[in-house]
Ligand SMILES: [Zn+2]
């Protein structure tokens with residue numbers, strides 16, 4: 001709801017909605033609102049929302065990136081510098097991307113360039129096959145060994161045919177992987193559902209449910 005209201009520019013309504021919620025707003029709700037503040041350039045509200053976000057998650061680098069962009073649009077260069085400095089500090093400690101998939105009651109975990117899974121040889125062969133198929137569709141590859149790719153290759157290898165591949169990813173899916181997932185869903189006729197730390201992405205027949213909105 002907050003996302004919908006925010007996207008449509010109803011920032012006041014989104015705030016009222018949050019205030020009326022019976023549960024405490026979490027990171028994803030504040031992040032949605034902060035993104036909406038950025039799209040509609042409401043600096044005053046953005047700063048308040050940013051404070052709420054940082055209170056819950058002081059290491060939230062996405063929040064600093066968002067506020068830095070909002071400050072930049074408002075030409076508040078001192079604040080931009082402050083946010084970028086913070087972002088740099090956080091980057092040093094930043095957690096690595098990690099993707100999870102459940103298979104017959106076992107959770108498998110993947111990081112980028114991960115070779116720890118016993119099926120690694122098959123997974124990397126699968127990634128090469130995927131790469132071949134995507135190249136035919138003119139996708140320039142820079143992220144072919146991100147954990148999201150490994151986990152989806154694992155899903156393609158192990159999930160029964162025509163069943164959806166469901167993944168949980170701890171960061172925000174990158175633009176390259178997002179494009180790749182759309183093509184993979186089409187090329188392999190597979191539904192792929194990725195819950196990243198912002199939203200659900202459901203890839204079917206070359207499209208994503210988020211309509212390419214982050
Ligand atoms: Zn990626």
Ligand SMILES: [Zn+2]
Pocket residue numbers: 178200201202208209210211212213
């Ligand atoms: Zn998406």
